[in-house]
Amino acid sequence: MEFMTGVKEKETVDLAAVTAEGMEGRTVKIEGTVHTIRDMGEVAFVILRRRDGLLQCVFEEGVTAFDLKTLKEASSIVAEGTIHKEARAPQGVELRLTGITVLSEPAAPMPLPIAKWKLNTSLDAKLNRRSISLRNVRERAKFRIQEGVVRAFRDFLYSQGFTEIHTPKIGAKGAEGGSNLFRLDYFHRPAVLAQSPQFYKQMMVGVFDRVFETGPVFRAEKHNTKRHLNEYTSLDFEMGYIDSFEDIMAMETGFIQYMLKMLETDYAPELQILGITLPKADKIPAVRFDEAKQLASEKYGHKIRNPYDLEPEEEVLIGRYFKEEYGSDFVFVTHYPSKKRPFYAMDDPADPKFTLSFDLLFDGLEITTGGQRIHDYQMLLDKIAARGMTEEGMEQYLDTFKYGMPPHGGLGIGLERLTMKLVGEDNVRETTLFPRDLSRLEP
Amino acid sequence: MEFMTGVKEKETVDLAAVTAEGMEGRTVKIEGTVHTIRDMGEVAFVILRRRDGLLQCVFEEGVTAFDLKTLKEASSIVAEGTIHKEARAPQGVELRLTGITVLSEPAAPMPLPIAKWKLNTSLDAKLNRRSISLRNVRERAKFRIQEGVVRAFRDFLYSQGFTEIHTPKIGAKGAEGGSNLFRLDYFHRPAVLAQSPQFYKQMMVGVFDRVFETGPVFRAEKHNTKRHLNEYTSLDFEMGYIDSFEDIMAMETGFIQYMLKMLETDYAPELQILGITLPKADKIPAVRFDEAKQLASEKYGHKIRNPYDLEPEEEVLIGRYFKEEYGSDFVFVTHYPSKKRPFYAMDDPADPKFTLSFDLLFDGLEITTGGQRIHDYQMLLDKIAARGMTEEGMEQYLDTFKYGMPPHGGLGIGLERLTMKLVGEDNVRETTLFPRDLSRLEP
Incomplete structure (x- = not known):
């Protein structure tokens, strides 16, 4: 017989654990949705969107065990990487990716530019696609x-x-x-x-x-x-x-x-x-x-x-x-x-x-x-x-x-x-x- | 100009203040509804019903400045009295009344025996008079x-x-x-x-x-x-x-x-x-x-x-x-x-x-x-x-x-x-x- 004993400890961490003092150099797994991908050639910034905020992840060719070309925006993933201080990143830290596991993928490209800081879309357009526009x-x-x-x-x-x-x-x-x-x-x-x-x-x-x-x-x-x-x-x-x-x-x-x-x-x-x-x-x-x-x-x-x-x-x-x-x-x-x-x-x-x-x-x-x-x-x-x-x-x-x-x-x-x-x-x-x-x- | 600055201190106290340690002998005012009156002749027990519980109040002829005959069950009152320890009272304390101020009175006697410990009334009768039966x-x-x-x-x-x-x-x-x-x-x-x-x-x-x-x-x-x-x-x-x-x-x-x-x-x-x-x-x-x-x-x-x-x-x-x-x-x-x-x-x-x-x-x-x-x-x-x-x-x-x-x-x-x-x-x-x-x- 199986028994439920309460909330299960997860293998993945939340954002607070990534940004906490003394976590630099640690390797963690964290879940989230790919908010944007900024491809700079040998390096790419993959911004992860989570309920508790955004996390800058760094994809490095030869370091991250994943083919960047296959990663889609709006995919749900588990990101694995090492925590580094980075003053220019949103939380003051970034995750240098060692691996990515895709949990699910979208079937079509995003119809609204939700990754922009301000979603300059009409109220009607926002309301018509409420479950998308609120991802901003x-x-x-x-x-x-x-x-x-x-x-x-x-x-x-x-x-x-x-x-x-x-x-x-x-x-x-x-x-x-x-x-x-x-x-x-x-x-x-x-x-x-x-x-x-x-x-x-x-x-x-x-x-x-x-x-x-x-x-x-x-x-x-x-x-x-x-x-x-x-x-x-x-x-x-x-x-x-x-x-x-x-x-x-x-x-x-x-x-x-x-x-x-x-x-x-x-x-x-x-x-x-x-x-x-x-x-x-x-x-x-x-x-x-x-x-x-x-x-x-x-x-x-x-x-x-x-x-x-x-x-x-x-x-x-x-x-x-x-x-x-x-x-x-x-x-x-x-x-x-x-x-x-x-x-x-x-x-x-x-x-x-x-x-x-x-x-x-x-x-x-x-x-x-x-x-x-x-x-x-x-x-x-x-x-x-x-x-x-x-x-x-x-x-x-x-x-x-x-x-x-x-x-x-x-x-x-x-x-x-x-x-x-x-x-x-x-x-x-x-x-x-x-x-x-x-x-x-x-x- | 009048200004609102937050919740107002009330002249009356709540039940916790009456039952707290070291309150014996103090005179307080407390609001509530008359749940029952048990008239024993020269003394009467007036049970006050409040959101935080019941309080036994003691009416003594010649001590309480009020005519008990005019007090109705289901009246809202302010009771004023002195706190005394009393092991037989619901909270271990009772209030010996010095005065009563009536805030409002009912227009008819209670249609359900709500002051009984168990309200032995049919479910239908309780639901038909929900605002009364729940006073039990x-x-x-x-x-x-x-x-x-x-x-x-x-x-x-x-x-x-x-x-x-x-x-x-x-x-x-x-x-x-x-x-x-x-x-x-x-x-x-x-x-x-x-x-x-x-x-x-x-x-x-x-x-x-x-x-x-x-x-x-x-x-x-x-x-x-x-x-x-x-x-x-x-x-x-x-x-x-x-x-x-x-x-x-x-x-x-x-x-x-x-x-x-x-x-x-x-x-x-x-x-x-x-x-x-x-x-x-x-x-x-x-x-x-x-x-x-x-x-x-x-x-x-x-x-x-x-x-x-x-x-x-x-x-x-x-x-x-x-x-x-x-x-x-x-x-x-x-x-x-x-x-x-x-x-x-x-x-x-x-x-x-x-x-x-x-x-x-x-x-x-x-x-x-x-x-x-x-x-x-x-x-x-x-x-x-x-x-x-x-x-x-x-x-x-x-x-x-x-x-x-x-x-x-x-x-x-x-x-x-x-x-x-x-x-x-x-x-x-x-x-x-x-x-x-x-x-x-x-x-």
């Missing part, structure tokens, strides 16, 4: 940064006593009303895809006090802008026993600070590849919705057309204002008008035309919507009635409040938008692995 | 264990150089063929919900070498068993540069060992609440499909009806065999017949009727399906042709191989099934927050 080192680095964002979100919230939940994406009714929903047939019953985990995360506050979820949400919006996706990853949390809705903004600020620190320490190579200087978030200004509009209007001569809504251009101007006046890339805009927020938003007792809610703008783009929710059963019923809505299909959501709920609130962060701003892109599709928009359903 | 301390503990499983999966894979990815759930075509797919209208185009992230994670092996995803998958299967869900959470990974498909089993064994350790250290209170003894996974036997069938058939007198398939009863018997003969709760069953595996499965060169694949059985239930995949472009085209399938809709998946891919493989783990077996339940709905099955679309 800069392109893939964006998604390593994205990993860091999600990882920081979870790690930080675990440390704050949050419990992770997994809520269904197929349901009978949407949390925010009937518009913009993808509809499907669920064993001959009408069903919809979840626009957000809003109802579920609130329902779980009565169980775990603090919960979070990182998962897909679906919006059948007919927008076709650089900021919109029809499926995206939402980072959601909801917390009970808040003293005020500022607790939620404070928690988000804590997350952002934690995230920036984690990116700096654990994702330094990717930050360097992308040439990114991270923003500061030591203190994030918070300003009322009406005041923010006024400030931007006065400074930049923008006419306020609708006092109850924030146009994308106004968001940009508010972002610019707080960058110029306070040096901050982030700004919380608070107290959004009640009529622009969902029924479950808590109105401000001081002026019920406004809510105890906020958006977080990053470089002039909304990346978060959050706020305090109504926790009182009767208040919730009254708000539903006042809006002319029906309780039908919300029975179990409402029961949660009937049987007691602490004061609570939460937020949702758009992962792709946050990543886009962190890496300095201007189209959210650049930081979405496989975007879904009005025209794109594949790959 | 044992019920919610199962989902804390579930959190630990996912957390361990990610932490372990990060440590092994995997990158987390987020792939779309709406697509144009399913990875495993046309059956069992939920269909929807995507802006007047036919679309389906992803049965698995299979194609996408393979496509990303060429980019990141090792990837994983934890997310929902959707299967329109008309099964109505204790093991099946129509939406579940899949823990998927895919890894390149494998020497053989055993590398994948070895990696999964490493994960399970890591998970068991993490549950033991970080989720000890929940293990205790549920009375769980964790299984061992130091060495997991691996046995060929045909051999496993034979062994179970011989020992238990089970007749082999179909040599190419494993019936659920056979899985149970194989699980029993390896428990009895080797003391193992886990067993890898390898080399499944080719005709029972998808087209992308790598056939065994030694006998192409079988594949380099495996299932992992835990206590006689399949919790994982995995294996090596075909990485050679021409081999993949040949297999598609041999099965009479069409390449249509798979162009970008196939292009990934055309332009070079390392040998690779991976697996998918059903989170709810794994949790179910860990906590000793026998219906997967017990370990699903909001199950979706043939009859259940709400809440």
Whole structure:
């Protein structure tokens, strides 16, 4: 009988073992894909691409036991060689090849110049060949940064006593009303895809006090802008026993600070590849919705057309204002008008035309919507009635409040938008692995 | 201007601060929900339920500045009192109340006896009132264990150089063929919900070498068993540069060992609440499909009806065999017949009727399906042709191989099934927050 006892020691090493101190002169085997071959005649540079970076390998005729002519770019190989210091090589070391073993070969030459430092290809061409274009080192680095964002979100919230939940994406009714929903047939019953985990995360506050979820949400919006996706990853949390809705903004600020620190320490190579200087978030200004509009209007001569809504251009101007006046890339805009927020938003007792809610703008783009929710059963019923809505299909959501709920609130962060701003892109599709928009359903 | 500077210090404390050494005699404020009130006349025990556990609070007439008659179960409160050692209390300490502040009250008495140690309510009743039934301390503990499983999966894979990815759930075509797919209208185009992230994670092996995803998958299967869900959470990974498909089993064994350790250290209170003894996974036997069938058939007198398939009863018997003969709760069953595996499965060169694949059985239930995949472009085209399938809709998946891919493989783990077996339940709905099955679309 054979037994599995855990991760197997490999004969091959990783990049860290090659670049470590004291490895000079050692002979190692390392796997990777042939990123490029630069043939100089008697010597050739074979650049190996691995998950942990690039490694310069040197092929020398008469030394390397392999026929260079038969080596193709995009082949997966095991390279065997001796480690030498070389200041001009990417990692400060190079591998002088003694042998090459080919694991697999491509069937056709590369259709995109992925070995170039910047892949100067149109967004459409990149998206059409996503599994190829991301082999470019800069392109893939964006998604390593994205990993860091999600990882920081979870790690930080675990440390704050949050419990992770997994809520269904197929349901009978949407949390925010009937518009913009993808509809499907669920064993001959009408069903919809979840626009957000809003109802579920609130329902779980009565169980775990603090919960979070990182998962897909679906919006059948007919927008076709650089900021919109029809499926995206939402980072959601909801917390009970808040003293005020500022607790939620404070928690988000804590997350952002934690995230920036984690990116700096654990994702330094990717930050360097992308040439990114991270923003500061030591203190994030918070300003009322009406005041923010006024400030931007006065400074930049923008006419306020609708006092109850924030146009994308106004968001940009508010972002610019707080960058110029306070040096901050982030700004919380608070107290959004009640009529622009969902029924479950808590109105401000001081002026019920406004809510105890906020958006977080990053470089002039909304990346978060959050706020305090109504926790009182009767208040919730009254708000539903006042809006002319029906309780039908919300029975179990409402029961949660009937049987007691602490004061609570939460937020949702758009992962792709946050990543886009962190890496300095201007189209959210650049930081979405496989975007879904009005025209794109594949790959 | 107001500024957010990070998580705010709260006036209230958490349970760890109450139970810590040297806190006796201190006066603290702590928030929670009134779990039960046991009124003994001049003294009453008010049990507070919090995310971190239960706290016994003692109400004394004339000492506690509050009218006990007005306190309702399921109210959210801030309790203020002095910490005293008390061996009979759940945490070894109790809080002698000086005051109570009510934050919110329920509108009706609790419909389920959630304060009982075991909630002896039917599964249907529990699921119909999910946000209430999970307020039972044992019920919610199962989902804390579930959190630990996912957390361990990610932490372990990060440590092994995997990158987390987020792939779309709406697509144009399913990875495993046309059956069992939920269909929807995507802006007047036919679309389906992803049965698995299979194609996408393979496509990303060429980019990141090792990837994983934890997310929902959707299967329109008309099964109505204790093991099946129509939406579940899949823990998927895919890894390149494998020497053989055993590398994948070895990696999964490493994960399970890591998970068991993490549950033991970080989720000890929940293990205790549920009375769980964790299984061992130091060495997991691996046995060929045909051999496993034979062994179970011989020992238990089970007749082999179909040599190419494993019936659920056979899985149970194989699980029993390896428990009895080797003391193992886990067993890898390898080399499944080719005709029972998808087209992308790598056939065994030694006998192409079988594949380099495996299932992992835990206590006689399949919790994982995995294996090596075909990485050679021409081999993949040949297999598609041999099965009479069409390449249509798979162009970008196939292009990934055309332009070079390392040998690779991976697996998918059903989170709810794994949790179910860990906590000793026998219906997967017990370990699903909001199950979706043939009859259940709400809440």
